Amino acid sequence: MRALFTSPRRKTTRFSDKLNKGPSFDDFVRGDVARNGNVIDPVLAARKSENNRLPRWLKVEIPKGKNFNKIKEDLRGLKLHTVCEEARCPNIGECWGGKDKSKATATIMLMGDQCTRGCRFCSVKTNRQPPPLDPEEPENTAEAIAKWGLGYVVLTTVDRDDLVDGGARHFASTVIKIKEKASQILVECLAGDFRGDMDMVAIMARSGLDVFAHNLETVEDLTPFVRDRRATYQQSLKVLTHAKKVVPGLVTKTSIMLGFGETDDQVEKTLRDLREAEVDIVTFGQYMRPTKRHMKVAEYVTPEKFDFWQKKAMDMGFLYCASAPLVRSSYRAGEAFIENVLKKRNSASSTD
Numbered sequence: 151m152r153a154l155f156t157s158p159r160r161k162t163t164r165f166s167d168k169l170n171k172g173p174s175f176d177d178f179v180r181g182d183v184a185r186n187g188n189v190i191d192p193v194l195a196a197r198k199s200e201n202n203r204l205p206r207w208l209k210v211e212i213p214k215g216k217n218f219n220k221i222k223e224d225l226r227g228l229k230l231h232t233v234c235e236e237a238r239c240p241n242i243g244e245c246w247g248g249k250d251k252s253k254a255t256a257t258i259m260l261m262g263d264q265c266t267r268g269c270r271f272c273s274v275k276t277n278r279q280p281p282p283l284d285p286e287e288p289e290n291t292a293e294a295i296a297k298w299g300l301g302y303v304v305l306t307t308v309d310r311d312d313l314v315d316g317g318a319r320h321f322a323s324t325v326i327k328i329k330e331k332a333s334q335i336l337v338e339c340l341a342g343d344f345r346g347d348m349d350m351v352a353i354m355a356r357s358g359l360d361v362f363a364h365n366l367e368t369v370e371d372l373t374p375f376v377r378d379r380r381a382t383y384q385q386s387l388k389v390l391t392h393a394k395k396v397v398p399g400l401v402t403k404t405s406i407m408l409g410f411g412e413t414d415d416q417v418e419k420t421l422r423d424l425r426e427a428e429v430d431i432v433t434f435g436q437y438m439r440p441t442k443r444h445m446k447v448a449e450y451v452t453p454e455k456f457d458f459w460q461k462k463a464m465d466m467g468f469l470y471c472a473s474a475p476l477v478r479s480s481y482r483a484g485e486a487f488i489e490n491v492l493k494k495r496n497s498a499s500s501t502d
Contacts, residue, residue, distance in 0.1 A: 280310065287320070319353060370384075433472040
């Protein structure tokens with residue numbers, strides 16, 4: 151009798167099976183869905199091989215040298231942490247190990263190591279509510295850098311969308327204090343987009359820094375698939391444009407990664423956009439997958455192709471372009487700025 155009152159088991163239809171496996175509502179909102187209902191990821195679609203092997207030109211020697219070891223000892227004594235070490239940058243030996251310490255480059259990370267954003271290429275930890283800022287950090291960092299003896303320093307931060315000002319005042323305060331303690335030190339700041347707040351961009355631009363850097367990371371068409379959704383291509387261009395508008399003589403800089411499957415036309419369009427924004431320096435480097443949790447490499451771009459983009463950028467009027475597979479945003483930044491940008495600007499002013 152019990153069987154008479156048992157509801158019959160419903161069979162799963164083909165339609166519901168297909169629906170359950172299909173794209174989510176978020177996919178439709180983001181515009182990542184084709185007419186046939188499949189999610190399109192152009193980075194994955196551009197992959198030439200499922201088993202891309204690391205080419206010989208991406209293999210580097212173990213860092214060494216007296217200057218490299220000296221800078222490493224200095225950092226431990228000053229209790230400074232660098233992106234160079236934490237991100238295991240392949241250029242650490244080249245940037246730190248040069249013969250001239252005044253041109254060596256190290257990138258100091260401010261405002262903690264937890265980012266409020268989650269870009270698909272980046273290995274930095276993500277947290278919606280990172281720990282509060284250390285109010286003593288600007289003073290302590292400036293004191294340490296002033297004692298360090300380098301001629302050039304790069305400061306960067308994680309994105310802090312949890313803060314009303316995105317951390318701009320904390321960042322700017324560090325620059326101001328460095329300049330107060332050692333005005334001869336050249337300071338480059340690799341800043342975020344401050345959620346598009348141009349007032350915060352202006353605070354950074356007026357802080358006394360020598361180079362305002364903000365990275366586009368990739369071409370416009372691939373930006374939604376590579377960067378966090380809050381970091382848009384046009385917003386980044388506005389940041390670079392506004393920094394130059396606020397301080398017309400300020401050197402502006404950006405970095406682009408290759409290897410996501412971008413086309414030549416897309417890269418060239420990006421360079422045109424940057425020249426229209428009057429950006430002075432651009433760097434190109436190969437995207438390298440940090441861990442298996444991050445997006446895969448679509449292509450290992452050849453050194454010859456990097457040489458092509460370096461020449462193209464210089465022909466288009468950039469003051470300087472570093473372009474090679476292992477180049478990163480702050481690659482030999484001190485040397486690039488001191489030996490290229492300053493010399494060109496000084497020669498230009500002497501002929502006026």
